[in-house]
Amino acid sequence: MKFATLADNLLKRSTVKTPAMEFGTLHESDAADIYAATYDVELFPVGFIINPMRIYLDCSLDRPVNDRNHNEMGLLEAKCTMKESVSDVSYLRVVGEGLQLQRSHQYYEQCMGLIGAMWCDFCMMQK
Numbered sequence: 001m002k003f004a005t006l007a008d009n010l011l012k013r014s015t016v017k018t019p020a021m022e023f024g025t026l027h028e029s030d031a032a033d034i035y036a037a038t039y040d041v042e043l044f045p046v047g048f049i050i051n052p053m054r055i056y057l058d059c060s061l062d063r064p065v066n067d068r069n070h071n072e073m074g075l076l077e078a079k080c081t082m083k084e085s086v087s088d089v090s091y092l093r094v095v096g097e098g099l100q101l102q103r104s105h106q107y108y109e110q111c112m113g114l115i116g117a118m119w120c121d122f123c124m125m126q127k
Contacts (some may be wrong), residue, residue, distance in 0.1 A: 008107060013063065019082065020081070020082050020115050023080055023081075023082050023127065024079065024080040024081070025078040026060060026080075028079075028080055029077050030049050030080075030081075031078040031080055031123050031124075031125035032062065032076060032078050032123070034123075034125070035076060035078065035121070035123045038084040039121075040068070040069065041063055041065050041066060041067050041068065041069075042065070043049065043063040043064070043066075043076060044063060044064045044065075044066070045063060046062075046063065046064055047060060047061075048060050049061050052075075055064045059110050061075060061077070062075075062076050062077050062078045063075070063076040063078070064076075065121065066068055072118070072119070073098040073117075074118060074119040074120060074121065075111060075117045075119070075120040075121070076119070076120070076121050076123055077107065077110070077120055077122050077123070078124075078125065079109050079122070079123070079124050079125070080124075080125045080126070080127075081109075081124065081125070081126050081127065082126075082127045083098075083126060083127070084126070084127075089124065092124070099124070101122045107122070108115060121125055
């Protein structure tokens with residue numbers, strides 16, 4: 001295979017866009033704004049991140065979080081669902097009166113493992 005063909009194949013982006021993906025993309029910033037107002041934190045937009053200690057690890061984060069009240073930096077991962085109830089989302093589990101991201105799901109690894117953050121809030125917004 002020629003290098004140009006290989007590079008072309010590696011750089012091709014998926015054009016699959018489901019209604020659920022479009023909904024999530026459209027409302028992610030709304031979820032982040034509600035989170036910031038609720039918890040009185042400062043959010044920073046960010047894009048693609050490569051772990052400098054492990055350059056083979058990368059991900060696209062939603063927002064770094066500056067918790068001014070506790071002088072801490074963390075992460076926000078915002079997901080927006082078209083499901084009728086967030087309890088219907090397969091990667092969440094009910095814990096007491098709340099919901100928790102399942103540690104076995106790839107979102108958990110993305111939030112905690114790839115970046116090595118001390119904490120990450122997982123914010124869900126439903127339709």
